[in-house]
Amino acid sequence: KAGVTQTPRYLIKTRGQQVTLSCSPISGHRSVSWYQQTPGQGLQFLFEYFSETQRNKGNFPGRFSGRQFSNSRSEMNVSTLELGDSALYLCASSLGGTGDYGYTFGSGTRLTVV
Amino acid sequence: GESVGLHLPTLSVQEGDNSIINCAYSNSASDYFIWYKQESGKGPQFIIDIRSNMDKRQGQRVTVLLNKTVKHLSLQIAATQPGDSAVYFCAETSSGSARQLTFGSGTQLTVLP
Secondary structure, three states: OOOOEEEOOEEEEOOOOOEEEEEEOOOOOOEEEEEEEEOOOEEEEEEEEEOOEEEEEOOOOOOEEEEEOOOOOEEEEEOOOOHHHOEEEEEEEEOOOOOOOOOEEOOOEEEEEO | OOOEEEOOOEEEEEOOOOEEEEEEEOOOOOOEEEEEEEOOOOOOEEEEEEEOOOOEEEOOOEEEEEEOOOOEEEEEEOOOOHHHOEEEEEEEEOHHHOOOOEEOOOEEEEEEO
16 A cells, blocks of 8 residues: 655755745545654654644744645645755654554655855 | 754674664653664654563564663664665654654664675
């Protein structure tokens, strides 16, 4: 079956701009989580969506937001980009049920802010 | 805050030898642990997991050991192969963390020919 698909794979944006990243989960998975990966901070949790509702949020500023659609696809948006937002953004999907931690990660979107 | 960390940032092993990657965690409420492998240009790939009611779990060529007394997790890879070269992360979560994974800093495993 198809895995987790993230688009685009690479993005270059200018400081102050905004960006939208997309994640299509595995068919049947209702939970999508987003993580930021940087050399300095490692992998950090951004937020998780389940059935179109944000279920949990990490410690990131309000410039980072997301949403989930009825087909479970998710988007995350970063507004007013800063140089420090340059990172690999990963999404992970899972069934999302109680006690289910079967996360599958996508290959990520590499965002470079110049 | 509490976090999951790794003891060694890099590990080099000879092809065919066994590898051991270690991880220390500090959240005593953690009840589920996962090891991931990340190759260059790819997202983390699930290797093996273990719940806190177990102390050992085996997969194909991999074994995870959990020592809750000292809050230590290890990943053992048998007969390490060149394809095992990657960064390995441990991650933890708990029923109280609302499905949020906390990752360690990662260990770069290099398999020497």
